[in-house]
Amino acid sequence: QVQLVESGGGLVQAGGSLRLSCAASGRTFSIYAIGWFRQAPGKEREFVTGIGSSATSTYYTDSVKGRFTISRDNAKNTVYLQMNSLKPEDTAVYYCAAAPLYYRGSSRTHDYGYWGQGTQVTVAS
Numbered sequence: 001q002v003q004l005v006e007s008g009g010g011l012v013q014a015g016g017s018l019r020l021s022c023a024a025s026g027r028t029f030s031i032y033a034i035g036w037f038r039q040a041p042g043k044e045r046e047f048v049t050g051i052g053s054s055a056t057s058t059y060y061t062d063s064v065k066g067r068f069t070i071s072r073d074n075a076k077n078t079v080y081l082q083m084n085s086l087k088p089e090d091t092a093v094y095y096c097a098a099a100p101l102y103y104r105g106s107s108r109t110h111d112y113g114y115w116g117q118g119t120q121v122t123v124a125s
Contacts, residue, residue: 002026002098002114009094009119012086020081020119022096029077033057033104035112036070036081038092038121045095047107051079059105064090086123093118 008020035050049070050059058070069082097112
């Protein structure tokens with residue numbers, strides 16, 4: 001079992017930045033791949049970015065490449081999502097999720113067995 005708690009969401013103007021955190025507790029954090037997903041009202045949950053056991057294994061959906069950066073600090077059991085140059089279309093509830101390492105980078109929600117409660121990100125135009 002691993003428990004995930006997201007934080008860092010909020011309201012920001014277009015072009016601004018936010019850093020989300022995903023703090024984990026429970027089983028050894030480093031054995032999990034972590035993904036960030038988002039869900040806007042009326043839309044399906046979509047993959048944003050993922051990371052394997054280290055920063056050498058990172059994956060991004062095309063719409064956030066060059067603007068978002070995922071990183072992890074296994075000593076702190078935390079994964080971060082740095083979001084720069086935010087756009088109104090980035091508005092959504094952001095969730096972090098954990099999966100076995102062999103699923104690193106997976107964009108499929110059903111590969112992830114553990115989910116946080118989500119944090120709202122709102123980008124005003």
